Structures are given as C-alpha cells and as structure tokens.
Amino acid sequence: MRIGTAKENYIADEALFDTNVQRGWMIALIAALIALPFLSGQYAIYLVCLVLINIVSTTGLNILTGFTGLVSLGQAAFMGVGAYIVAIMEIHLGTPFLLNLIVAGFGAALVGIIVGLPSLRVKGLYLAIATIAASVILHFVFANWTSVTGGVSGLSMPPASFFGSELIQPDQVYWMIMPITVIMLFGAANLFRTRIGRAFIAIRDRDISAEVLGIRLLRYKLMSFAISSFYAGVAGGLWAYFFRVITPESFPLLMSIFFLAAIIVGGMGSILGGILGAVFMTMVPEVLKMMVGVLSPIWPDAVAVMSPVRIIVFGALIIFFLIFEPEGLAEIWRKIRRFFHLWPFKT
Amino acid sequence: MQTTEVSNLKAPPSPQAAERDILSVEGLSLSFGGVKALQHVSFNVKEGSVTSVIGPNGAGKTSLFNSISGFYTPNEGNVNFLGKNVNKVAPPDRAEMGMARTFQNIALFKGMTVLDNIKLGRHAHLKTNLLEALCYFGPARRTEEALRKEVEERIIDFLEIDHIRNSSVASLSYGLQKRVELARALAMQPKILLLDEPVAGMNREETEDMARFILDVKEEWGVTVLMVEHDMGLVMDISDHVVCINFGQVITEGLPHDVQAHPDVISAYLGSGDVATLRKKFKAGR
Ligand SMILES: Nc1ncnc2c1ncn2[C@@H]1O[C@H](COP(=O)(O)OP(=O)(O)O)[C@@H](O)[C@H]1O
Ligand SMILES: [Mg+2]
Numbered sequence: 056m057r058i059g060t061a062k063e064n065y066i067a068d069e070a071l072f073d074t075n076v077q078r079g080w081m082i083a084l085i086a087a088l089i090a091l092p093f094l095s096g097q098y099a100i101y102l103v104c105l106v107l108i109n110i111v112s113t114t115g116l117n118i119l120t121g122f123t124g125l126v127s128l129g130q131a132a133f134m135g136v137g138a139y140i141v142a143i144m145e146i147h148l149g150t151p152f153l154l155n156l157i158v159a160g161f162g163a164a165l166v167g168i169i170v171g172l173p174s175l176r177v178k179g180l181y182l183a184i185a186t187i188a189a190s191v192i193l194h195f196v197f198a199n200w201t202s203v204t205g206g207v208s209g210l211s212m213p214p215a216s217f218f219g220s221e222l223i224q225p226d227q228v229y230w231m232i233m234p235i236t237v238i239m240l241f242g243a244a245n246l247f248r249t250r251i252g253r254a255f256i257a258i259r260d261r262d263i264s265a266e267v268l269g270i271r272l273l274r275y276k277l278m279s280f281a282i283s284s285f286y287a288g289v290a291g292g293l294w295a296y297f298f299r300v301i302t303p304e305s306f307p308l309l310m311s312i313f314f315l316a317a318i319i320v321g322g323m324g325s326i327l328g329g330i331l332g333a334v335f336m337t338m339v340p341e342v343l344k345m346m347v348g349v350l351s352p353i354w355p356d357a358v359a360v361m362s363p364v365r366i367i368v369f370g371a372l373i374i375f376f377l378i379f380e381p382e383g384l385a386e387i388w389r390k391i392r393r394f395f396h397l398w399p400f401k402t
Numbered sequence: 403m404q405t406t407e408v409s410n411l412k413a414p415p416s417p418q419a420a421e422r423d424i425l426s427v428e429g430l431s432l433s434f435g436g437v438k439a440l441q442h443v444s445f446n447v448k449e450g451s452v453t454s455v456i457g458p459n460g461a462g463k464t465s466l467f468n469s470i471s472g473f474y475t476p477n478e479g480n481v482n483f484l485g486k487n488v489n490k491v492a493p494p495d496r497a498e499m500g501m502a503r504t505f506q507n508i509a510l511f512k513g514m515t516v517l518d519n520i521k522l523g524r525h526a527h528l529k530t531n532l533l534e535a536l537c538y539f540g541p542a543r544r545t546e547e548a549l550r551k552e553v554e555e556r557i558i559d560f561l562e563i564d565h566i567r568n569s570s571v572a573s574l575s576y577g578l579q580k581r582v583e584l585a586r587a588l589a590m591q592p593k594i595l596l597l598d599e600p601v602a603g604m605n606r607e608e609t610e611d612m613a614r615f616i617l618d619v620k621e622e623w624g625v626t627v628l629m630v631e632h633d634m635g636l637v638m639d640i641s642d643h644v645v646c647i648n649f650g651q652v653i654t655e656g657l658p659h660d661v662q663a664h665p666d667v668i669s670a671y672l673g674s675g676d677v678a679t680l681r682k683k684f685k686a687g688r
Contacts, residue, residue, distance in 0.1 A: 069543075069550055245538035248546060250521075250528045252535070257511050257522055264509035267471055268590065269497035269526030278532065324513065 071244055088233055092226040101225040106337045107236040108293045113317045113333040114243050114326065115286025120315065121323035122252065123279040124259030125174050129167075129186035131310035132193040133284040136163040137291030138301045139197065139204055142212040145295075152215035152222075152231060156292040163288025164281040166193070171280030175273045190308055197303035209302030212295065222296065232293050239286060244326045246282070255279055256324070320376055322383025331384040335376075340369055423482075424449040424594055424626050425470070430479035432465055432650075439465040440476065440650045447594065451642040452620050452627040456634070456661075458670055462650040463630040464506055467598050470628075471503050472496050484593065498526040500593030504583040504600065506630070510571045516582050517567045520553050523589030557585050561615060577608035584615060588623070595619060597629035601636055609633065613640055638662060646670065 072078045092100055116130045137159035144155040170189040174182055197204050204210065215222045215231060222228045246252040254275045257265040266272055295301055313336055321332020343365040350357040380387050425447040432440040439462045447453045455463050468474040470481055472493035481488050488496055502523070510519050528549070534542040558564055561581055566574060571582060580600060587595055600616065601609040613636055619625050631637050637644060637658065644661040646653045648670040654661055661667055 069546055071538075242536040245542070246535050248538060249530045249535040249542050250525050251530065251532060253514070253518055253522045254525060256513055256518075260511040260513050261509055263473070264505065266493040267473065267497060267503060267509075268522060268586070269494045271492075271494045282532070 069248070071248065085237065088237070092229055097225050100229050102338070102341060104225050104229055104232050104297055106334055107232050108290050108297065109314075109317070109333040109337050110330050111236050111239055111293065112287050112290035113314050113321070113336075114240060114329040115283040115290065116314045117318045117321075117323065117326070117329035118243060118246070118255070118286070119279050119283035121318050121325070121329070122247070122259060123255040123276065124178075124262075125171070125276060125279060126179060126183040126315075127170075127186040127280075127283070128183050128308065128311040128315065129170055129190050129193075130283070130287050130314045131306040131308065132190035133163045133167055133287035134291030134294060134310075135193060135197055135301075135303075135306035136166050136284075137288030138295040138305065139210070139291075140288070141292035141295040142210045142301050143203065145212045145215070146210065149213075152217070152296060156235070156289050159292035160285040160288040163291065164285040167280040167284025167287070168277050170284075171277050174276045174280065186311075187308065190311065194303055194306075197306075204303070207303060209300060209305070211300050214299060215296045225297075228297050231296060235289065235293065239289065240326065240330070243286075243329075247326070251275075251278070259324070316373060318383075320373055320383060322385030325383065325385040327388065328383045328385035331388065335384060339372060340365070343368055422449045423447060424484060425628065426480075426482045427466075427470065428480040428482070430466070430469055430476050430481070432462075432469055432474060432476045438650050440469065442479070443647065443650070443652055444479075445645045445652060445655055447626060447628050448643065449626055450620065450624065452616065452629070452640050453643045453645065454637045454641040454658075455628070455630045455645045455647060456632070456637055456667075457647040457653075461648045461670075463647065464598055465650075466647070467503065467596050467630060471501060471596060494526065497590060500591065501596070502587040502590040502592035502594070503596035504580070504587050504598060506598040506602065508576075508579050508583055510579055510583055510586070512570070512572045515568050515570055516563065516574070516585075517550075517553070517558075519571055519582055520557060520585045520589050521549055523586040524549055524553075524591070527591055553589060557588050560618070561585050561588075562611075577604045580604065580608075580612070581615075584612075588619070588625075592625055594626045594628060597627065597631075599630055599632060601631065601633050609636060612636075616640055634662070 072081055091103065112130055112134055115133075116127065119125050119127055137156075140159040140162045141152075141155045144150050144158060145152075166189075170186055173185045177185060198207050200206075213221075215228070217231070220227075222231055247256075254265065254270045257268065257270055258272060258275055258279075262272055291306070294305075298305075314333075317332035317336040318329055319332070320335055321330065322328020347357050347361040347365060350361065376384065423446040426445075428444050430440050430443040431438070443462075443466060445453075455466065457463055465474065469476045472488070472491065476489075483496065483499060483501060486499075488499070491499070511522065514522070528545055530542045530545050534540065554567075558567055561584065563578070563581060563585060566578060566582075571579060574582065584597070584600070587597075597616070601612050604612065616627055616629070617640055620627055641658045643655065644658045645655040646661055646664070646667045648666075653666045653670060654664045656664075
C-alpha cells in the first residue's frame, strides 16, 4: 500500500485505480493522448498508431494465453479476418467504420470459437499447433478465394469517413484508433474484476478443480477465444483503415509470434504487461533503426552493415529482459512503483 | 430448506432436517485398470449432520469423494443428491446444486489473492454476463460490491483470515491455505460440504480451530458436512455418523464410538502400519 493512504473501507478496494494519485496519472495519460496529434509530426503519430493497434491485438492474446492459459499462434490470422471484413464492407457497402469494425470483431470471434473447439481436449503445444494449422488454412482462404479477397494481390480500400471528412493521414486515423484502443483496454481490465475474468484465471491455474467450483470449462475456454479474437478482429480492422491495402502476406505467422513475444516480454496475465510488451516490440526495432540512421552520415555503410546487427540486438534485448525479469516488464514497473511509494522508508 | 439469496446462508437447520438424507450413495464401484478402488459402496448422509469417512491409506476415500463430486465416473452405482440422481450431472452443475468440496492436496489458484480465490467460489451463483463485465459500471459493479461485502462479513470474519485477504495464496502456510480453501467452499453457498482430510498436516492449535469451524458450519450455517479424516480425535469429537471403508468396501458404519470399537475397524487400522502410533491415535479420540 502507498504510504499515507489507509483504505477507509473495502469497497474502495474494488476500484480499478485505487488511489487518487493513480487516477491522476490516468487522467494525465489520456490528456497526453489527446494532445499528441497537435504536438508531433506525422511520423511520430504513425508510430503511435501502430503501437496502439498492436496493443489491442496483444491485449486480446493476453486474455487468451496470459490469463486463460491457452497458447495460440493464430492471432495474426484472426486480425486478417477482421481486416478483410472491414475492407470488403468498406468497398462494397460503404457502411460506417464503427459498424464495420464491430462486424470485423464478431467475424473474427466466430472464427476464433471454431479454432478454439479443440481446446477442451488439447492443451499447450498441441493447441498451439492446432492454431498454426488454422492460420495456414485462413492464409489459404485469403490467397485463393479470389472473388472475395482479391487473391494474392489483395484489396485496396477507400479511407474511412467520419461525418463527411475522410480519415487519410495518420493524425486523422489516430482519432479512430486511439479512442477505440482506450475503450478496449478498459473493457479488458474490467473483465478481470468480475466472475468471468476469475473463471479464466482459474482455468489457467488448475482447470480440473475449476470445474468442481462450478466453472463450465468449454464455455469459458470458447468465451476466451471469442474475446481474444474479437480484439484481434478489431485490431485487424484498424490496421486495414490505417494501411488501406490488405494482402494475404499482411498477416504472416511471424506476426503471431510477435504478439506472443509481446505478452511474454511484457508480462503474461497483466493488462499493463500486454501494453508494455506491445510498446517494446513495436518501438525497439524502430529505435534501433533510428540509431543506425543517425550513424549513416558519419559512416556511409552503416545501413548495410548494421541491419543484421539490429535484428540480433533486438533478439538479445528480448532474451535479456526474459532473464532479468521473467515476470515481464510489468513486474519491473511494479518494483519501481513500490520503491517510490515506500520511499523514503526502506522495504 | 429456504432458498432466499442471503438468508439461507446461516439458516438454522429445520427441525425435520435431521430425518432426510441429503446425499445417498448406492452400490458405487470404481476401478482403475486392475485396481478396484471402490466396490459396491453404499451409505447415506443425513441432512444437517457431520458424517465422517475413515479408513487406512489407499482405502478409496478420495476416490469416493471424486465420484461423488463428479470428477470420476463410477463403473456402477448411483449418487443421489437432494433426492435426485446426479450420475449424469456434470461437476459444474453439481456445484451449482450445492455440492462444494475441498481437496486433500489443496487446490487453490496460485495466481490469485486469497480474496479472489474466495470470490471464485461464488461463480456459479453470480449472473454477470460478458457485456456487463466489459462495462463494469452498473450491474457488474453492484454484484461485485455485494459479493465483497458478504465475503468480508460472513466468511473472512468467520474464518478469521482478515489479515491475509490480499496476500497471494502461494505465500501462506499450509494450515492457512486449508482455511482459505474452506472459505472458498463456503462461498459456494453449499448444501453439503465435502472435506478431504481438512486437518492433515496441521498442528494441534490449527486442528482445534478447524474443528470449531466445522461445527459452526454445521450448527450456524446449517450446512451438512461429509469429511474424510485420519485424525481419530477430530472424528470422534465432531462426527454424528462414521463410515469406515477398507479396500474400497464399507466395513461398518454407525455412531462414532461403536465404529471405533468395532473389531474390523481396529484390525483395518492395526493392519496398516505402525501399531503404536495408531493406538495413540485411537486413545486420543477418547
Ligand atoms: N487416478 C487414479 N489412477 C489410478 N489409480 C488410482 C487413482 N486414484 C486412486 N487410485 C487408486 O485407488 C486406490 C484408492 O486410492 P484413494 O481413493 O486415493 O485412497 P485414500 O484417499 O483412501 O487414501 C489406491 O489403490 C490408489 O492407488
Ligand atoms: Mg485420500
């Protein structure tokens, strides 16, 4: 507990941000997100949008893998489902983007439920393999159902429009991506304050005794798959609005591994962990690229020589963090906070 | 028995309750490959009683509990709960009907705090749906706050675990973990509570506390208790009815002291290990 606050009663304990200081930080963060497009250039906003999209998808995977204990390598493919749904609706129907994104979420959720069906019988690596198989099948569908998906050349779609104005530049699309990301993060955090989130964690920790407590395993495992792929579907939809060109190669298996790495680095079973992991995984390669860019005026060959080094450094950083703090970045953050809360008293 | 939301928690047992069988096991048989863990086991549990199942290690007590709670599917026989045959009822539905249990080797959720473990017990009786959960404000919040209040006032207070409510269960002593498991089972609003070795591995003081809690559960909460226990002292002190099994069969059942004095029971215990300690255990029961 923070020094100097004594909880008056246990109801206050149930709040998401349990101190005024935390609530203050939250408000400051949201204010910063609102101010951002007015203060920074397109490239910075471009990166922030990318981070936010990855946060949505990573949080979805965290619900399934980090909180429910079901390993999935299908997250990118579910994003693909959402992206194609949005593109098709935007091209053929021209419906409002919010509707398209919701349909994308539900479409991906439906696919997620089907992919999740084996989860009652198989776990761990076997389930991971089943989700890889599903990714391969989805990729095949994207590439070969030419009349709908445009085959290997994919789809180009018009931008989203909002009250007549088109959202084209990153600082415009940002106003779609940012609020949706914030709402979805609150949704995910809320989930774990209720019986549904507790049931997920129970299934992760000991699924057989969860049953004796009245938790219907299949229902909750499928629900977790559905929520997780809903998040992926919406993230995919946002991705589609952001890039406006979708091909079967947009959502490779490697991207699913990227999301899995993000929750492992950030912290499995922690909403904050998913956020930090997504930021880390998106930004570190960018920062490394920038550092190489800074070198190139002094050292003309920098880009050619340093590109492979960049990838190695990225990998090494991931491994370093895993060894340094297996509980993830979220745990490092918690330790820092604890230090300052108890300061100046030693723990 | 009333089924109003809160009042049935601590409702005293109705006068005729002691006459009714809340649970009856008929001709239960279960085998694992060649091992016959249970052979035609039959007995009844009277509503409002504390019924104990005793027997040496490997006698089949845990297997019996697992069959009652639906964990294992018996090869033959019936389990009737609240006058209904529950053979085909899945474990979560048995839980919802009012069957709660604890495990011999504690089955708490290590990734959660004590409080969340206890709240989890109420799962089947809460109605929060996915949409409400995602929004939280409104129905989900009211549900959670009411649950928190009840858990605090009725369960955490009763079991004297205020000081550890926000601890992670992994950090607790064995005795406290057993107590948290009991708390979680009570949060299930059970009609019958199945306790598998509730005091195994506890010291004398912890055992006495647990005995007191079990009696209070019966008397104040009106919950029937079926327990497996090795500690003969505890069994003799708090049981209304004792069933002794060995090699998967019921040897005898009856009032605690009649069962204790039964020659087959004595030989079952004497035949299964260190005679001196067993004699001591028996003496402790007096
Ligand atoms: N899951 C299982 N698989 C195989 N054999 C089992 C299993 N569970 C119990 N048994 C066997 O059934 C018998 C009864 O075990 P158990 O019910 O645990 O006894 P108790 O709880 O009375 O000590 C033992 O011989 C044990 O080895
Ligand atoms: Mg046992």
